[in-house]
Every structure is written in structure tokens, then in C-alpha cells.
Amino acid sequence: MNENRDDLLKPIQEYAGYEMTEEEHEALHACGVPHTHEHAETKSVLNRLSRAIGHLQHVRKMVEEGRDCSEVLVQLAAVQSALQSTGKVILQDHLKHCNVDAAVLGDMDAIDELCRAIDRFIK
Numbered sequence: 001m002n003e004n005r006d007d008l009l010k011p012i013q014e015y016a017g018y019e020m021t022e023e024e025h026e027a028l029h030a031c032g033v034p035h036t037h038e039h040a041e042t043k044s045v046l047n048r049l050s051r052a053i054g055h056l057q058h059v060r061k062m063v064e065e066g067r068d069c070s071e072v073l074v075q076l077a078a079v080q081s082a083l084q085s086t087g088k089v090i091l092q093d094h095l096k097h098c099n100v101d102a103a104v105l106g107d108m109d110a111i112d113e114l115c116r117a118i119d120r121f122i123k
Contacts, residue, residue: 052082
């Protein structure tokens with residue numbers, strides 16, 4: 001491992017509470033295990049998605065009943081907001097857990113993947 005990479009990884013490894021040796025890092029990559037996916041907010045995310053699904057089903061019923069378009073648009077905005085906030089929870093969870101692990105391992109592919117996901121999420 002080069003010295004600059006060590007300097008960058010040290011604070012992340014300290015935050016994660018574990019410093020991986022180069023041998024452990026290489027062994028994980030050889031086994032195809034780039035990093036773990038610990039999701040601390042899974043229950044919260046599932047609850048938020050369930051509420052958003054229920055809300056969206058209500059919007060569908062409003063359309064079927066021929067409700068006023070402006071009412072439907074307001075409710076659709078509420079569904080979009082709920083999904084956006086759910087995405088933020090997932091992103092924060094991913095940054096705090098999955099990407100910390102990836103950074104500890106020096107897994108730049110995982111970091112690049114996160115950057116692509118953020119680009120799609122923010123659009």
C-alpha cells in the first residue's frame with residue numbers, strides 16, 4: 001500500500017474501529033468480497049416505503065374516482081417527497097456503513113459506484 005493511501009485510510013479505519021492488513025485486504029478481494037452491506041436503517045426504510053406505497057395507492061384511487069387534478073398533483077408531490085426522504089435515509093446509511101467498509105478496504109470501485117448512484121438519485 002502506498003504511503004498517501006495509508007494516510008487517507010487511517011482516519012476511516014479508526015472511525016470503523018478496525019485496521020485491515022494488506023494481506024486481509026487482498027484475501028477479501030481474491031474471494032470476491034469487496035465490502036459488507038450493513039444497513040442500520042432497514043426497518044425505518046421499509047416503514048417509509050410501506051407508507052409511500054399506501055399513499056400512492058390512495059392517489060391511484062383518487063384518479064380512478066375522477067378527483068380534481070390539483071388535489072392529485074398535491075398528493076403526488078407528497079409521495080415524491082416521501083420517496084426522496086427515504087432515499088436520503090438509504091444514502092446516509094450507505095455512507096455511514098457500506099462506504100466506510102469500502103474505504104477501509106480501499107475499494108475504489110464501491111466509491112465510484114456510490115458516485116454514480118448519487119448522480120442518478122439527485123437528477
